[in-house]
Amino acid sequence: MLFPKKNDCASKEDLDEVARELKRFSVFTKLQVRLFLKKYRRRLLDIDKEPLDSYHQKLYREDLGETEYLDTVRRQYWFCYPALVRTAMEIEFGAEYESFSNERDRI
Template sequence: MHLNKRKRLDQEAIDLNYLQKLMRSLFPKNNDCASQSDLSEVLDELLQFGVRSKKELRLLMKKYRHCLLAIDKEPLDRIHQRIYREDMGDAAYLDAIRRQYWFGYPALVRIAMEKEFGEAYERYSEARDHSV
């Protein structure tokens, strides 16, 4: 069976380069603050939840793009303000407030996975976070 180029590309397996390229095409540059190891962890999680092809990943992220952007711009509660300020330092924290961004690409992917896979992903992430 002959597939056109787009369909062949859509069926290719996702990898780190594609994940980063897709996120850069859908989300602001300010959110591009993840290390390769952070992206690698998220890639493993996507694969575990059955997101294997470039098309599946693209559709997942486009489905929740507007919601993720809105979540990223929401004001932080006092507890998170303190945590981020301590972690980021004053200058980076104030810049994040001014530009209204909080989450790196891995966090945005994980939020999309929470929305898509619901309780199954929440249980998975709780187990992941408690095993560290």
């Protein structure tokens, strides 16, 4: 297991969506995905533990509710698996992935 169980909080739909994104960036097989994520594992876990700025604290508190928000603070994690994968893609593919994600999110 590359990432802690606490980060396993994504829906099947979210996992399917990020799998399609990986394929779009030529990451096709389970082995390729594993090696890709392993390359950034430590960095991703460090990012996941970073304190949130006040904007994101407010956003997550409203989105998650007080109890779940405080649990994520206590357990020091913010991202489910798809967000970790997307962060790795931002690191690896830079502007190309940023452009793709802006288009996906209609930004």
